[in-house]
Amino acid sequence: MFIAGFIGGVTYELATFCSTDPPVLPTLTAQDFVDLIQASDFFAKTAAVKKINDWIGYYVWFDVCKCDVGAQPTPTSTQAQPANLPTVNPPTVVPNVGSPCYSNQLVVTAQQFSKPNTIGPQPLGALPLGATSCIFDVSSVPDPAGGGGFTLPLQLLFTSTSVSNLAIGPIYTVSIPATSTHIRSALQIPAGATFLKYQYTETSAGTRIDDISWFFDFYCGPQVGQAPPCCGDVGSALEIQQILELVTLIQRQSVPFAYVPGTVHAGLSGSGVLNVSGLLGMKLTITTDPTTLGTEGSSPPILFDRGYFTWGTPDGYPQSERLERTNQLSLPARCSAFTDFAYDFHPGVVVTATELVREP
Numbered sequence: 001m002f003i004a005g006f007i008g009g010v011t012y013e014l015a016t017f018c019s020t021d022p023p024v025l026p027t028l029t030a031q032d033f034v035d036l037i038q039a040s041d042f043f044a045k046t047a048a049v050k051k052i053n054d055w056i057g058y059y060v061w062f063d064v065c066k067c068d069v070g071a072q073p074t075p076t077s078t079q080a081q082p083a084n085l086p087t088v089n090p091p092t093v094v095p096n097v098g099s100p101c102y103s104n105q106l107v108v109t110a111q112q113f114s115k116p117n118t119i120g121p122q123p124l125g126a127l128p129l130g131a132t133s134c135i136f137d138v139s140s141v142p143d144p145a146g147g148g149g150f151t152l153p154l155q156l157l158f159t160s161t162s163v164s165n166l167a168i169g170p171i172y173t174v175s176i177p178a179t180s181t182h183i184r185s186a187l188q189i190p191a192g193a194t195f196l197k198y199q200y201t202e203t204s205a206g207t208r209i210d211d212i213s214w215f216f217d218f219y220c221g222p223q224v225g226q227a228p229p230c231c232g233d234v235g236s237a238l239e240i241q242q243i244l245e246l247v248t249l250i251q252r253q254s255v256p257f258a259y260v261p262g263t264v265h266a267g268l269s270g271s272g273v274l275n276v277s278g279l280l281g282m283k284l285t286i287t288t289d290p291t292t293l294g295t296e297g298s299s300p301p302i303l304f305d306r307g308y309f310t311w312g313t314p315d316g317y318p319q320s321e322r323l324e325r326t327n328q329l330s331l332p333a334r335c336s337a338f339t340d341f342a343y344d345f346h347p348g349v350v351v352t353a354t355e356l357v358r359e360p
Contacts, residue, residue: 014064017064024058033082035047058075059075157198253280261354265353269288281330283327283356284328284353286327290346303326305346309341309344311341312338313339323351341353
């Protein structure tokens, strides 16, 4: 009966609905109900909604329509319930952790599992700010075409970072049986945890691959006996993370603390153009220098008449620089906007140019 909550209100204009024969009765499968409640594949969900609406419409027709000419047809008997239907919110008992201050569904669909195999920590998402406990829900629906499923020890890890594999708190283990199942339990979130990840180890014999759809209904709430925390929106946490990444990128590119050597272009002589992108600058090293050209000073010496190089784009070249050092750095302020590095060296001068890129 859970389908009503996912399909929404369905209305029929009887003057139109009853003017034709009953709709074609579709055959429903367990996958239709899985597609109905999953959120990651919009097109599959839309197709499932339409198919189940058609199924409902077929039987509604016999309740609200009649034949003015000919005998009233008899509806086809309802099909048997498909095997391995997902179970949504069954009447199970879980510890009371108070009213949730945030709810989110974290979905992993069509996950492939091979035997034997170990999958290290995989990210599920950021935890709501201030959360201390949650209700963990998982519904598994093995794909019969993949071999019927298997027992899978699933581990949930609470961590302080989305990158590190280090778990800072307890690792909760949940066993996923070979048949369709629903598991619900209450978990305490260790202090300092900001991300939730999962991992599994499958030790059964064989190398068969199965497809399983997981659903993680995540609810934040207070620990038992505590006042509800002020849970922040998980979306805000992700936006802050995105802002941090953007600010870091701006710092690395526009006001860098350092640079990293990149592609090396050796043996440059005469004139030419290098195609570049997103650089901080270029290091130029004269490897062959004619003795007939002028030099002055010693710390460092200034070279004359070695030539020029110019940063620019196909739209234009703003300003040229002299090649006047044996080892010379060029770090223009808007280097990341340039796509061309043009050079025109004195005959006999040979240069190695090393691209300078931002820190990772």
